[in-house]
Amino acid sequence: MYLNQTSFMTKRFIFSVLLVLLLPFQTFASGESSHEAFDLNEVIVHHLMDNAEFPFNIGGVKVFEGESDFDSSKETIFTDHETGKRFHFVGGFDMHITKRVTMMWIVALLLFLIFIPAAKIIARNPLQVQSRFANTVEVFVNFLRKDIVDESMHGHGHGYYHYILTLFFFILFCNLMGLVPSVGELIAVAGDATGMVHLDHHNPPWIAKVWSGITVTGDISVTMTLALLTMFLIYAAGFIYQGPKFIWHSVPNGVPLLLYIIMWPLEFIVSPMAKTFALTVRLLANMTAGHVIILALMGFIFQFQSWGIVPVSVIGSGLIYVLEIFVAFLQAYIFVLLTSLFVGLSMHRH
Incomplete structure (x- = not known):
């Protein structure tokens, strides 16, 4: 009985992975006639690029x-x-409301639904383990608070707890939601397969527009905004803890005058901008590369229409998908770690 149950769970896991990987291509296939050739570039662009889905114009x-x-x-x-x-x-x-905007709304809703109940459970008795759910949340929070913020900001991170925690979980959930198949497209494809609704590829139903499954952190405007907030905190923390002296204290102490003149614009202006650029590109590139590889590997099946490439594409995509889950956690961790380090370095002169 145990072996049968294990076999059933294994089959269900394999089916779930295949469903996740094949869903984007199934959506396109259902919207195309048999006479149209499969366009892998169109699939990749469709699932990576943002589109305005709901019109909103002021004064037009x-x-x-x-x-x-x-x-x-x-x-x-x-x-x-x-x-x-x-x-x-x-x-x-x-x-206009785009696909990434609606996904950010969904992420925000999930954060409220998860952390507000968890906070209420923990507040009942902070010294006692209330449930596995609340305990899991508390483990993450304590790790971020003690091992990242406090260590990086040398005991001055109390006022930054809320932002760093929000930043970490927002990036994490945005990364993970990009790995979840589009619930909207799944419902639309299921309805089209059962004949309940007609799926129009060029005008999908509203549920497919709201829950598109797009990766929010795969947009440079999102990652740059988060990085610019970090740059703002670098300057804000510097002036709060050092006052006006932060302007000339940005250069390490003991530097000769001629070298100081050269280093000052680099340390006070160029360095924060370089840190912002690094944060922007690192998160964007890592969250885009994996999706492109998965879509390309699975697209080969439909591009070449050969059974010989199916095992390679499915196994390769499955391994990359598991790696992407790890990358989702890793990139959220790296972003908040570097943010905490950069802000902490601006609090004191070195």
Whole structure:
């Protein structure tokens, strides 16, 4: 009985991995006719690039297809669900809701649903283990607080606990959610397979737009924003703990005057910018590379349409997928570790 149960669990795990890996291609296949060739580049671009899904414009005017001002070459064109006509905005200020914005909303909702109940459970009796769930959360929090923030900021990190903890779990959940198959696409494909709904590849249902499964941290605008917040904290902590002296204390003590003149712009201006750039590119590159490799390996099956490449693609993609889970944790850890180190270094002159 135990062997049968183990065999069942193994089969279910293999099925889950295959479902995760094949879902993006199944979505595209269901939206294409048999006469259309499979385009691997289109699949990769679709799952990596951001798109405006829900129109939101302030002060602009809608221009529908067929009107004289309609421009079919415009980047953001939407479809009116009531009339079925395409339209875009002229003038105003575009604040369209994109796939990454909706995924960030989902991540924020998950963080609220996880950490608010955990905090309430821990607050009942902080000295007693209440549940495995609360204990797991507390282990992560204590590790980040004691081994990262306190160690990096030399006992001055109390005021930075909330930001560092929020930063870590936000990046972690954004990384992990990018590895979860699109729930919206899964529902749409299931509905199309059962005949309940018709899946239109060019105009997917709203659930596929809301929960797209895109990796939030695979966008340079997201990683750069997080890195710019770190740069702001570097300067803020420097002025808070050193005052105006931080301006000339950015250069180590004992440097000769001529060398000081050369080093000052490098240490006070270039160094924080370089740290910001490093944080931006490191997170972006690591969270994009793995997804490209997985999509490329699985795409080879549909590109070459050969059974011989299936084992290589599936096994290779599965191994990369497991590695990506580790990378999701690692990159969140590295980002907050470097943030804590950079902020801690600006608190005192060296």
